[in-house]
Amino acid sequence: MGQPSVRAPREYEPVDARTILLVGLAIILAAAAALAAQLLTALIGLVTNLVFHGRVATSLVAPASGHPGPAVVLLTPVVGAILVGIMARYGSAAIRGHGIPEVMERVLFGESRIPARVLVLKPLSAAIAIGTGGPFGAEGPIIATGGALGSLAGQFLRVTSDERKTLLAAGAAAGMAATFGSPVSAVLLAVELLLFEYRPRSLIPVAIAAAVATGVRAVFQGTQPVFGMPTVAQPGMVALGVYTALGVAIGILAAAITRGTYAIEDAFERLGHRFGIHWMWWPAIGAVVVGGVGLIEPRTLGVGYDNITGALDGSIVGRALIVLVVLKFVSWAIYLGSGTSGGTLAPLFTIGGGLGAWLGAHLARIAPGLGVDPRVAGLVGMAAIFAGASHALLASIVFAFETTRQPMGLLPLLSGCAASWLVSLLLSRNSIMTEKLARRGTMVRSEYAADHLAHVVVRDVAPRDVVTLRADDELASVRQWLAGGAGGATHQGFPVLDDELQLVGVVTRRDLLDPSHDDAQCVRAVIRRSPVVVYEDSTLRDAADQMVLERVGRLPVVRREARRQVVGIISRSDLLTAHAPRLEAAHRAHRARRFPWRRERGAPSGG
Template sequence: MTGASVPPPRPSAADPLPVSPGLGDVMTAARMPRKSVQLDKRVLLISTIAILLAATCALIAQWLTALIGIVTNFAFYGRWSTELTSPAGNHLGAWVILVPVVGGLIVGAMARWGSAAIRGHGIPEAMEQVLLNQSRIPPRITFLKPVSSAVAIGTGGPFGAEGPIIATGGALGSLIGQLMHVTAIERKTLLAAGAAAGMAAVFGSPISAVILAVELLLFELRPRSLIPVALAATTATGIRYAMVGSHAVFAMPQVAIPGAGALLFYVLLGAALGFISVGVTRAVYAVEDAFDRLPIHWMWWPALGGLAVGVVGFFAPLTLGVGYTNIEQIVSGGFALNALMFLCAMKFLSWVIALGSGTSGGTLAPLFTIGGALGAAAGMLAAPLLPRLGIDPRIAGLVGMAAMFAGASRAVLASIVFAFETTLQPAGLLPLLGGCSMAYLVSCLCMRQTIMTEKIARRGVRVPSEYAADYLDQVLVRDSCSRDLTVLNAADDLGSVRRWLASGDAKAQFLGYPVLDQTGNLRGIVTRRQLLDAQNADAKGVGELLPTAPIIVFEDNSLREAADHMVEEKVGSVAVVTREAPQKIVGVLTRGDLVTAHTRRLSEARDANRQIRVRQAIRERLRRTPDGG
């Protein structure tokens, strides 16, 4: 080829190429995608750590419960005891108003001079660290969170112990992950394992603890994370059984399987609770916004919230403290209708102000109390009006408490299973499924964020709300790669190639040009920019612009594997080969091909939306037609 000539037409990649004897050399030198495996042996190490972590979290749960008992007994009864006692039986009179105020002052001081991250119920903060900071929670949270929560709850805060324990377990898992220098994914797994272990240690609910971790912390359902978290929840529950027994946390009398009419009522009740959960969520953040507008430092807000807790607690002592006995009484039918409504209103008022003030507390137990009271009250009102339906107020209370949490947090599966695990009532499963699903539906339609995500969403954090199989993992390279290619020879003169490109005869191949050696074997891919920007172009051959080994993917690789490979190699295109003849190029895959692969998915979504619009138009036309024809 002379310097002024234009290279002759290039062979097509579809043309047969001679088989190279250097098959082993190509396979050894070529840079290929990592072999995709579902699990590797490292999961055994992470699972072992998760089990040890769970055992520690189970002990911490008992320690924190004892600490809450110590603070409660000292603050309300002036005695030293680790027994978890309700503050409702105190004889302090009006002085009870000052006890939560003192607790709020202590929490505010700990937040200001310790860590502001102890404010709130902990799960949104853990979600934020998972999404933005590779699951790194500051180590001091491991100590400050349980102590501040014990002070807040022990001095009458209307919160459950489960939120702080979940946050503490997650912080401990994150700390272990930071000390061991594991990967970000493994650290996230340990964080979720600690959180699940904390919840399981409090309620003896391992399955719902795992589901809650999946729905709110892991944002995935993969063996690499599910196995360690499940083993951690199992371990924590086993230790709880050994220490306090395996009885139901919220024991309730045996109930009968509901009939069709009663089931319909529970489903409609779930929908109603869905609407109420939206209002409750908005109320929490409205109160929080109101505190933000106060002209005083946020350190003093928990004391103001404590003042509200004390005033409400003076008139309604049952609102003080964790309130687990209240939940048990609700699902057991232990409250009269008037008492239920009063407890619901006062608990909501106390909790929403305290939580909005930024003190350290949880959301699960208050939401269960409020939702359970509403559900049981609705059951009591409906049962005599519709006697043939066989409505049981106890099941209504069970559905109400789970539906309230499902609507507020959208952890719908965790809510269903949790209500079953804590009551051990199989007859409630079907009503729970229907009621929680309806609450979830209403919440999704009426509210963009949840009680768990609103706070961090305001900071610009996008929280995943749907979990679906990776579409790119379902499409193979052979179905998306480009096969109509123009190729170059490694020995081609760069000057001639550049003049060929400038002449306009060259095919506009922005994905690059595959380069073959003299035997037709693949050497690599050179881009148009590399060809045009090369220095001393007339003195070099095309082959000198290539790396020492080609970057390839196989036809049977998934687009996800190919995309990850392209990111790791920092290239915009890769050569596609077959496993039978890896020296023979059959196509090129580019970033544009990865984008184009989503066309079918988007087309299916558009077709579904088009069908919905057609049906809506037909219904609208029928509605406007006088005779309905």
């Protein structure tokens, strides 16, 4: 009788042929997402031009530049909000909000499946909400639309859930890159908020998608930075300290904004329950505030990318700037909390950049010796509020650089964003992206650590003293041995060897004591499957995956050159025990070395 085959773990491959397939799909997806971004931008421009300027055009213009009358400013956002509410109620409630938390939820719990109707309704509702004066950026809906494109492609193709997630992230990154011309920060944002991993097989398609989308954008809009500003100089050490302190202040503000926006959302919930107002009408209530604020400061209406540029290049300063910041926040927070469709990034950039530039200008006037540049302060404020609110540190820093092309701003960006991230984490565990998920009972951690089990080799953990059984032993003697409780008899599983000490299979205690097997039968008769093993140079991650895939609780350990020679055994409890060094390294503080002039306690003093 031939020996049964041995099932060992698959060899680790960082990339394979399917990665190449994903890259090809990502290229097509990126081109589609970039074109969708151009289409959505044109659609927003069309709605804006129609309702505020009375003309048919697709250029992205400020609603206030046409000097509309008070009735138009006040009523147009309300009409748009009613249309969005109807679309959300009778089309899909998933179009409510700024999109990224909803995409994150589908990645985490929906196998990255986004309904097809969202692909149409999200950009259309956003175009109406923003085009009628909503104080949002186009980037949130574009990112959500790109993600929906990737998800839909992954639903029609025969791919795994992980591959569908990669396509979703590639589409989302392509959307962001096509909006701002920021491919690197788009990839980093996908890693920090959508992929929840850093692996070549997912990162490569996303990176190529972002690059392709940026190339498509350059064809339509050129390669100039989105937020152009005069060249800034390298800051001194004192100024760097000021920018870091600015990051601390912005981090406090970011945490407050996160709590404030969701407090407003809760207020709408209470309002609706108390007065019986369906949530489809909430955006119309919020739009009343948008119109009212727009009467006071028309620049709060619409996308407002020009406001960000104005804060960074110094064309909007003083009282006008701080009024714009405050009113933009009021208008955006209330309208977003009402449940309409729009983005969060552009409003955050306006608030953070404007506040930073305003504080920087005051410091430059009061204490010129500090060497603070208001433009750099605005740049730090713009990025730091993004880092503090989204908890996406690297994406925030690189985004500010890519959209302004200011290399001398990288150092203050690094210190200011890191300070903001630190403070916001101390004040609020959840970001503006994950707070909604947390309220639904889902905790999303903002940190990604290397898999500890992937760095521990099986040979370093697996016990070498293996209790084995012989295939030709009678069950009667084996059962008697188990009942006696001798050394090793309390184990739950045993490798079975033949007369040549080669592995035949594994039996459990339950198999051996099964009354359906007669005492006269041999151990070989109760083996139910071919042996499942793990190599001694495999990682514990390989062993854990093998246990899950094969649905076993223990694995014989063998050498690659001798796949039936048992040299150890590893169980699920060994995998748990292997985490002890990781936990000790994280929680046990101790001094690795002592200062030479410090004497050990109790040691003789000499003399």
